Amino acid sequence: MARSTPHVSALTDGEPLYLRIASRLLGELRDGTVPPGERLPGERQLAEHFGVSRETVRQALEVLRREGLVATDRRGSHATLPGLPVETPASLTFPVGARSAGRGAIARATVVWEPPPAGHAEPLGLAPGRPTLVHRYWSASADEREVRTAVSSFSAVALSEVEELARYRDRADGRSAAELRRAYDWMRRAGLTLHHRDTITRIADAPSVRVVRRVHDQYDRPLELTELIVDAQQDALVYEFTLPAAV
Structure with missing residues (x-):
């Protein structure tokens, strides 16, 4: 990344919970759990995932929005970290075993x-x-x-x-x-x-x-x-x- 996130790097145990959740969410965004440009799970799902309240998730997302790492529109929140979106592997076709076009099938x-x-x-x-x-x-x-x-x-x-x-x-x-x-x-x-x-x-x-x-x-x-x-x-x-x- 071109810049670090001052609010969510080098956190200590004394930091507010929402900052720790922001740091954990940022880690998942960086490791590709949510590819760039893809929609994040909803606040309820994130709250269940991290074991915190929706208000804490909302505050964590606001931190990432201020740093330009997350954008929110009418469809929800999206990761905006630089990098190419992860493409669907060619092996993961639906349904499994579906034939490619052009084989005379x-x-x-x-x-x-x-x-x-x-x-x-x-x-x-x-x-x-x-x-x-x-x-x-x-x-x-x-x-x-x-x-x-x-x-x-x-x-x-x-x-x-x-x-x-x-x-x-x-x-x-x-x-x-x-x-x-x-x-x-x-x-x-x-x-x-x-x-x-x-x-x-x-x-x-x-x-x-x-x-x-x-x-x-x-x-x-x-x-x-x-x-x-x-x-x-x-x-x-x-x-x-x-x-x-x-x-």
Whole structure:
């Protein structure tokens, strides 16, 4: 950074609590927890994250605003530290296993508002039988020798904080085409840091694999769960991904 923040550097135990919270928040901004230009979590979420009152968070944000490290507009507060925004890794496509365009594959995707498949509700923190946004994806290779089917369920947190996802509730009829390829980008733009865990297992007695992806945010709140089945009809199965070069 071109300059340090005099109010939040070299703090002591005798400093007011809001200055210590400002220092901790600044540390998270500097380490990229919230990329430059991205929206910060709301005051309530920050208060829960740091274990303080919303008033303390409000005072801490004001300190960072005065130093030009945070800007606030009608959409909320944004980190303004210099640096390039962190791009979504190319491997983190939605849904996991979705094919890139130009490979001669055919695909279709729909969304429906219904209770999620068995095994999805508990990891997402949903009560049994509670409906949510469910995305279904199907694709086949040009020669139809490889078929992929994926079902994704979203948590109440994802739908409450990501406006673009919430809009799909009214058109989730299970028939209309749904384009959610930018789902992870929408989550990041809503101020969520994404952590994902992919579990890959071979399906016994079949040339197929199951990939289960679980995604949560910086507060360990579940966002999405996807179960992908790849039926390759061949002995060799390839799980391909790409990571962008560092800049």
